[in-house]
Amino acid sequence: MKNNRNKQTAKQDFSRREMIKKSSLFIAATPFLSLSSCVSASKKAFDADVIVIGAGLSGLNAALLLEESGFSVKIVEATDRLGGRVHTAKESDVPGHPELGANGIGGGYARLLNAAQKYGVGIGPYRPRTEPRNGEILYAVKGNFILPEDWEGHKANPHPEGYRKGSPTSPPWSIYSKLNPLPKNDLVAWRNKEYTKWDKSVYEVLKEEGFSDEAIKLGVSTNSSYGVDAKNISVLMYFQILNFLTQQSQFNGQGGAAVGGNQRIPEAMGAAFKQDILMSSPVKSVASEADGVDIILEDDKKLRARYALITLPASALRRISVSPTPTQQKAFKELPYTPCCQIHFVPTKKYWEEDGLPPSMWCDTLAGRFMALKNDPNDPDKVTSCVAYLNSSVAVQVDNMNRETAIQTVTKTLEDMRPSLNGALKFVHYWTWIDNPYAGGAYAYWKPGQITEFADGIAAPNGRIHFAGEHTATISRGMEGAMESGERAAFEILNLL
Known part of the structure; x- marks a missing residue:
């Protein structure tokens, strides 16, 4: 409730500022008063009221909100494109331009869907990437090819009785659902102290439920969407994910994917932003002073603002000289990111017709999830490319x-x-998020104990420096989490300007 009240107050303050801004614009328009005459000499030394570091969804959303409120904003982006970990392959690289980063847009992604509509990006059908279409998957486990209907009774299935149905990775989710102590409609409860006893490893929980090491390795540590090893993932994180997915399921039939690729959304947001975006400008240091924030880029260019908003992943923050709080310092150093790399191919023949097996495979080998993608809207049954998603x-x-x-x-x-x-x-394209210096992985995940230790403090303002990014979101995950965090940080700063 406290978070809701704070957010409501921030929005009310934002509305009051809009009224003040309109009055100020009217005064500034009179022929006898120059706007610059109202600005102090010290303010003239600023490059902007706010400098936003990072042009992903969180940074762009915050920058647009601040700009709409009448403040000067400058965005600094390390790479040569907008979107951060929202990244669509070029059609010239991979036919069907699959997503290299964030993929599905949930029906409850209200902020993201609103942005798409506001900035003129169409939303089309969801494009499966690591989840195959019905009837198009084959399990390759222990050297066996197993159809989904044969998995439950197959000798290669290591899951205990009562949990043998579904896919190789679905049984652990049954456990999460059974044990989940969080109120189903409460998306912030995972941060409450009463649930810290659940900030323990998935491995520990599954062992208590009778899963063997072999079953845990297959179900959690093979082709896992989060982390690397069940011993290093907090089950409390999975409880929150489950609640978020349950909430999203209420919007079935909505959402999907941006027409032309999800990167079209941040590109449209960037095009709508009327002020400067400095591309290919990595940041070297950020320092909060009594009257402003000093930012030095890697080319030694210096910028100054009243406030700074850092929206970079924690993994990228490790490259920057910044003075976080002790809690943040530990979080930025230790928060892990899910390893992900992809190898894209174009099929030169219909191999699935040659052997009569489904075109996609879930493998317990270095092939990972080998998926046949069908990304041609004019020919939805055509395999446009294949990806080994690792x-x-x-x-x-x-x-x-x-x-x-x-x-x-x-x-x-x-x-x-x-x-x-x-x-x-x-072979047509290789992509990795692991050694990307501005990502360090696909998205953040929480190790046992980390939610308790620093989830509440990771986004706390430090002097004139504020923080946002998917890893700081409280309610949502993925792209919507990034949008949520940018909105929250914008309101924080608006209450100070």
Whole structure:
């Protein structure tokens, strides 16, 4: 309730400022009063009221809110594109331009969907990437090809009785659902102290429920969407994810994907922003002073603002000289990011027709989740490309190879597993989030104890420096979490300007 009251107060303050701004504009328009005559000499030294570091969804959302309230804002972006971890492959790189970063837009992603509508980006159907279409998946486990209908009774299925149905990764979710202590409609409860006893490892919880090490490895540590090992993931995080997914399920039939790729949304937001965006400008240091914030770029260019908003992932913050609180310092140093790399191919023949098996495979090998993507809206049954989507330890293992070796190794793994793939895959694109200095992985996850230790303090303002980003969101996850965090930080700063 306290968070809701704070947010409501911030919005009321924002409305009052809008009224004041309109009055000020009227005064400034009179022929006898120059706006600059109302500005102090010290303010003239500022490059902007607020400098936003990072042009992902959180930074762009915050910058637009601040700009709409009449303040001068400058965005600083380290790379040569907008969107951060929202990144759509170019059509020239991969046919069907699949998402290299954030993929699905949930029906309850209100902020993101509103932004798409406001800035003229169409929303089309959801584009499956790591979740295959019905009837198009094959499980490749322990050298066996297993159809979903045969998985429950198959000898390669290591899950205990009562949990053998579904996919190789679904049984742990049954446990999360059974044990989840969080109120179903409360998306902030995971931060409450009464649930800290659940800030323990998934491994510990599953062992207590009768899962073997083999079952845990297959269900959580193989092709996992979060983390690397069940011993290093907090089950409390999964409880919050489950609540968020339950909330999103109320909007079935809504959401989907941006027409032309999800990166079109941040690009449209950037185009709507009327002030400066400094591209290819990595930040070296950020220092909060009594009367402003000093920012030095890697090319030694100096910027100054009344306030700064840092929206970078914690992994990228490790590269920047900034003086966080002790809690933040620990969080920025230790918060982990899910390893992810992708190897994209174009099929040169219909291998699935050759062997009569489904085109996509969930593998317990270096092939990861090998998915046949169908991204041509004019021909929805056409396989436009295939991707070996690697998470968990296999992503780390492959990413540690040089690129040529990685491509050759994964390709050979696929061909050895499935003879119909011999000569069927033309490599077209390699992408990794792991060694990306401005990402460090696909998205943040929480290790046991970390939610208790620093979830509440990670986004706390430090002097004139404020923080946002998907990892600081309280209610939402993914792209909507990034939008939420940017909104929250914008209101924080608006209450101070």
